[in-house]
Amino acid sequence: MRHVDEYRAPQAIKGLIQRIAATMTRPWTLMEVCGGQTHAILKFGLDELLPERLRLIHGPGCPVCVTPLEQIDRALAIAATPGVIFCSFGDMLRVPGSHGDLLLAKARGADVRIVYSPLDAVALARREPTRRVVFFAVGFETTAPANAMAVYTAARAGLTNFSVLVAHVLVPPALEALLSAPGSEIQGLLAPGHVCVVTGYRDYERVAARYGIPIVVTGFEPLDLLRGVHAAVVQLERGEARVENQYERAALRDGNPAALQVVRDVFTVCDRKWRGLGEIPASGYTLAPAYAGFDAVQVFGLTDVTVDEPADCLSGLVLQGRLRPTQCPQFGKRCTPEHPLGATMVSTEGACAAYFHYGRTPAQAAHPDAARENEVSAL
Amino acid sequence: MCLAVPGRVTAIDGTEEFRTARVDFGGVTREACLAFVPEVEVGDYVLVHVGFAITRVDEEAARLALDALQSIDALDGDDDAAR
Numbered sequence: 001m002r003h004v005d006e007y008r009a010p011q012a013i014k015g016l017i018q019r020i021a022a023t024m025t026r027p028w029t030l031m032e033v034c035g036g037q038t039h040a041i042l043k044f045g046l047d048e049l050l051p052e053r054l055r056l057i058h059g060p061g062c063p064v065c066v067t068p069l070e071q072i073d074r075a076l077a078i079a080a081t082p083g084v085i086f087c088s089f090g091d092m093l094r095v096p097g098s099h100g101d102l103l104l105a106k107a108r109g110a111d112v113r114i115v116y117s118p119l120d121a122v123a124l125a126r127r128e129p130t131r132r133v134v135f136f137a138v139g140f141e142t143t144a145p146a147n148a149m150a151v152y153t154a155a156r157a158g159l160t161n162f163s164v165l166v167a168h169v170l171v172p173p174a175l176e177a178l179l180s181a182p183g184s185e186i187q188g189l190l191a192p193g194h195v196c197v198v199t200g201y202r203d204y205e206r207v208a209a210r211y212g213i214p215i216v217v218t219g220f221e222p223l224d225l226l227r228g229v230h231a232a233v234v235q236l237e238r239g240e241a242r243v244e245n246q247y248e249r250a251a252l253r254d255g256n257p258a259a260l261q262v263v264r265d266v267f268t269v270c271d272r273k274w275r276g277l278g279e280i281p282a283s284g285y286t287l288a289p290a291y292a293g294f295d296a297v298q299v300f301g302l303t304d305v306t307v308d309e310p311a312d313c314l315s316g317l318v319l320q321g322r323l324r325p326t327q328c329p330q331f332g333k334r335c336t337p338e339h340p341l342g343a344t345m346v347s348t349e350g351a352c353a354a355y356f357h358y359g360r361t362p363a364q365a366a367h368p369d370a371a372r373e374n375e376v377s378a379l
Numbered sequence: 380m381c382l383a384v385p386g387r388v389t390a391i392d393g394t395e396e397f398r399t400a401r402v403d404f405g406g407v408t409r410e411a412c413l414a415f416v417p418e419v420e421v422g423d424y425v426l427v428h429v430g431f432a433i434t435r436v437d438e439e440a441a442r443l444a445l446d447a448l449q450s451i452d453a454l455d456g457d458d459d460a461a462r
Binding site: 001002003004006012015016034035036061062063064089091116117118119120138139140142143145146149192194195197198220223227246248249250251252256258259262347349 | 380381382383385387404405412414415416417424426428429430431433434436437438440441443444445448449
């Protein structure tokens with residue numbers, strides 16, 4: 001497939017890994033921000049192929065994983081309301097709330113449907129005027145334009161039976177929260193390529209300057225990721241700290257103006273609570289006043305829901321990059337993708353699920369050298 | 380969640396504001412909304428995320444990046460030469 005296969009060429013991957021190894025004079029620690037990048041790194045075994053002294057820690061870039069428990073509980077309450085059709089991306093259905101998940105709600109008779117696009121939920125509201133259709137608008141900046149467009153379209157069509165449960169989060173404020181935390185080990189960042197496709201990367205220039213770290217806008221294929229790592233390592237070795245774009249075929253400095261315009265119209269920035277990170281100021285979107293009538297929290301009267309995170313799930317530490325999934329005592333035991341304790345084991349992009357699916361075991365984590373000896377090279 | 384898949388636009392329909400495209404993803408065809416990529420034409424590659432094309436893939440930029448990687452292979456070892 002074009003713009004996929006070229007970036008998986010074994011010889012080029014091998015050459016770039018050697019190049020990275022040759023560039024490094026000391027250990028470095030990078031964080032890849034996006035869960036899609038984490039998934040690709042584990043899937044292609046890049047973590048095992050890269051030099052041992054290059055440590056990759058996995059960031060909080062999985063919106064499913066950082067959606068707080070109370071928002072799942074609100075979703076469950078709405079889905080259980082008679083006459084409601086609750087629409088969601090598939091990832092959210094298995095995320096445990098305080099009492100069960102959306103899949104269980106569906107099994108108990110709630111009308112929960114998986115949609116491919118938020119516009120599918122709007123189309124459903126048009127077809128079912130006697131039902132109330134609610135869409136679970138989760139996502140980072142990448143998904144915000146699509147979800148904003150759904151609300152904009154519903155407003156233009158005069159739909160009164162459509163609303164959205166918004167759980168939108170923004171990457172740069174979370175990065176700043178991680179970078180300013182005491183004891184942060186992050187020396188460089190691979191910025192999320194598709195977020196930057198939408199927003200551009202001016203905000204990251206400010207972050208790079210403030211925290212004195214290189215930030216590389218990075219794609220999702222093996223060669224993209226290795227180009228990101230290489231560029232970050234070269235900057236670190238030279239003592240530089242600037243934003244560099246290694247996803248030139250897709251991301252521009254100013255992002256996508258048409259997409260940003262509809263986001264600015266429909267959403268407004270708000271404080272948001274993140275699973276594992278707590279409340280972060282100005283780190284999410286909520287509906288702008290002109291679209292407040294589409295806010296499912298208001299429509300269903302669910303403003304006063306507050307829930308504490310479960311103590312036996314350590315996903316908060318995983319999302320901060322402070323704990324490898326395999327270091328969690330529940331990993332692969334009480335917590336599996338079939339029976340997840342927390343969202344990081346649910347989403348295909350959650351770090352715990354990626355470690356589980358690609359066979360990173362606690363034994364490997366405890367004895368990295370032994371794991372390397374057994375490693376099956378993809379090359 | 381932020382997954383976006385590259386595909387080739389094979390047909391375009393709709394009005395100025397709500398253009399939709401048929402996009403071929405290596406044999407699988409799906410519809411995508413082109414509202415955010417007014418410049419896209421048939422034959423272009425786009426990145427599609429939850430039913431929306433979010434950018435046109437810049438083929439020239441892609442080719443330059445891949446060429447640069449090949450020159451890294453060829454130079455083998457000289458740290459700064461490819462930058």
